Amino acid sequence: MQPPADRTIRTNGIELHVTEQGAGPPVVLLHGFPELGYSWRHQLPALAAAGFHAVAPDLRGFGRSSRPAEVDAYDVLTLADDVAGLLDALDAPEAVIVGHDWGANLAWWFALAHPGRTRAVAGLSVPFIPRPPMAPLPVLRERLGDAFYFVWFQEPGVADAALARDVRRTLATAAVWDAEWAQRDDDPPTPPWATEEELAVYVREFTRTGFTGGLNWYRNLDRNWERTEHLATRRIAAPALFLTGDRDPVRRFVPHQAMDGWVTDLRDKVFVAGAGHFVQQERPGEVNAALLGFLASLEQA
Numbered sequence: 001m002q003p004p005a006d007r008t009i010r011t012n013g014i015e016l017h018v019t020e021q022g023a024g025p026p027v028v029l030l031h032g033f034p035e036l037g038y039s040w041r042h043q044l045p046a047l048a049a050a051g052f053h054a055v056a057p058d059l060r061g062f063g064r065s066s067r068p069a070e071v072d073a074y075d076v077l078t079l080a081d082d083v084a085g086l087l088d089a090l091d092a093p094e095a096v097i098v099g100h101d102w103g104a105n106l107a108w109w110f111a112l113a114h115p116g117r118t119r120a121v122a123g124l125s126v127p128f129i130p131r132p133p134m135a136p137l138p139v140l141r142e143r144l145g146d147a148f149y150f151v152w153f154q155e156p157g158v159a160d161a162a163l164a165r166d167v168r169r170t171l172a173t174a175a176v177w178d179a180e181w182a183q184r185d186d187d188p189p190t191p192p193w194a195t196e197e198e199l200a201v202y203v204r205e206f207t208r209t210g211f212t213g214g215l216n217w218y219r220n221l222d223r224n225w226e227r228t229e230h231l232a233t234r235r236i237a238a239p240a241l242f243l244t245g246d247r248d249p250v251r252r253f254v255p256h257q258a259m260d261g262w263v264t265d266l267r268d269k270v271f272v273a274g275a276g277h278f279v280q281q282e283r284p285g286e287v288n289a290a291l292l293g294f295l296a297s298l299e300q301a
Contacts (some may be wrong), residue, residue: 001021001022001045001048001049002021002022002048003021004019004020004021004044004045005019005020005021006018006019006020007020008064009057009085009086009089010085010089011082011084011085011086011088011089012078012081012084012085013028014060014065014066014068014082015065015086016057016058016059016060016065016066016082016086017037017057017058017063017064017065017067018037018055018056018058018086018199019037019038019040019044019055019056020044020048020053020054020055020056020066021044021045021047021048021053021054022044022048022049022051022052022053022054023048023051023053024051024052024053025051025052025053025095025096025119026052026053026054026055026087026090026092026095026096027047027052027053027054027055027095027096027098027291027295028055028056028057028083028086028087028095028096028097028098029043029044029054029055029056029098029099029103029287030057030083030097030098030099030100030103030106030107031054031056031058031059031062031099031101031102031103032100032101032102032103032104032125032126033101033102033215033217033218034163034170034171034202034203034206034211034214035062035100035101035103035202036058036062036063036201036202036205037056037057037058037059037063037263038056038063038198038201038202039056039278039280039281040056040280041198042281042284042287042288043056043098043281043284043287043288043291044056046284046288046291046292047288047292050292050295052096052295053090055086055090055095057086057288058083059079059083059103059106059146060073060078060079060213061074061212061213061214061216061217062073062078062209062213063204063205063209063280064205065214067209067212069218070222070286071156071219071220072189072220072278073216074153074213074216074217074219075220075223075224075227076105076106076109076220076224076227076228077109077113077224077227077228079106079107079217080109080110080113080114081097082113083097083106083110084110084114084117084277089128092235093117094116094117094118094119095117095118095119096118096119096121096122096295096298097110097111097118097120097121097193097264098121098122098123098124099121099122099123099124100123100124100126100278100279100280101124101125101250101277102126102214102217103124104123104124104125104126104127105123105126105129107122107123108121108123108126108127108129108236108263109228110193111238111240112228112231112234112236113231115236115237115238117185117238118238119238119298120155120238120239120240120294120295120298121236121238121239121240121241121293122240122241122242122243122294123240123241123242124188124242124243124244124279124280124287125245125248125277125279126243126244126254127235127242127244127252127254127255127256127259128258128259128262128263128277129232129254129258130232130258130262131225131228131229131232132225134225134227135221135222135225136221136222136225137150137151137154137221137222140221144277146256147178147179147180148178149176149177149178150218150221151175152178152179153177153215153218153219154218154219156212156219159177159182159211159215160210160211160212160215162177162179162181162182163177163210163211163215164206164207164210164211165182167206167207168199168203168205169186169187169188170206171191171199171202171203171206172188172189172190172191172199173186174188174191175188191278192282193276193278193281193282194281197256202289215258222294235261235262235263235264236262236263236264236266237264238265239265239267239294239297239298240265240266240267241266241267241268241270241290241291241294242256242259242263242266242268242270243269243270243271243272243279243290244256244270244271244272244275244279244286245271245272245274245275245276245277245279245282245286246271246272246273246274246275246285247274247275247276248275248276248277249276249277249280249284250277256269267294267297268290268293268294270290272286272287276277283297
């Protein structure tokens with residue numbers, strides 16, 4: 001089996017850096033924040049060995065991919081068009097789309113916006129969240145306050161500077177990034193999902209790029225709501241998998257039951273015992289087994 005290879009693909013007016021391995025039906029792996037395509041380093045060889053073409057891009061705003069300056073360049077439909085253009089460059093009419101964290105949100109909405117190009121979809125950590133009846137940001141402000149990190153991230157430049165002040169601290173901490181965290185001065189240990197060498201990959205890239213590209217995904221919450229009105233009643237019909245760690249803090253405010261009735265072919269819900277948010281890096285063996293089992297079920301259908 002050939003080792004992973006890197007290349008740059010032009011799509012939707014930008015460039016995406018991708019790492020890919022294997023040959024066969026494509027499986028596109030979409031990372032979250034603050035991550036990179038590198039977060040799928042344990043999945044690429046497992047998928048390739050099983051006969052798939054595994055493709056992990058640095059998404060718009062991250063790593064060696066383009067980082068447009070305009071906040072409006074990061075809404076979810078524009079990001080979905082990036083993925084559609086990636087499939088075009090791969091000469092792939094359709095693909096299995098797998099995402100984690102913000103990448104999971106993108107995977108679900110790609111399946112809604114491009115159903116004909118979605119062979120199947122898997123979301124890690126973040127379940128599909130139907131479009132709410134009103135713009136989300138005012139609701140978050142009212143219910144959770146200005147200190148909630150989604151809200152704190154909104155003002156351009158503020159969280160950007162706080163996260164970039166000590167990149168290693170930002171990436172290693174288990175704390176929630178907010179204004180109170182930004183005032184502290186601590187030195188967290190290397191997180192359990194990475195070696196010091198692996199953490200250094202993230203530190204090097206985010207030191208070079210900063211965090212603004214990823215923060216701009218959060219700054220499109222209300223724009224996403226506005227732009228997806230035409231998809232408000234559409235269901236996700238593609239075969240689907242949801243996987244999360246049973247210690248993932250996202251479960252406290254985004255329950256997986258939100259998918260009920262909206263993801264009509266949900267084949268499985270997997271809860272990895274003892275795992276936290278960065279599940280595909282924390283527990284790669286169990287995640288790989290779940291993904292390969294899900295992919296096998298597609299062939300048996």
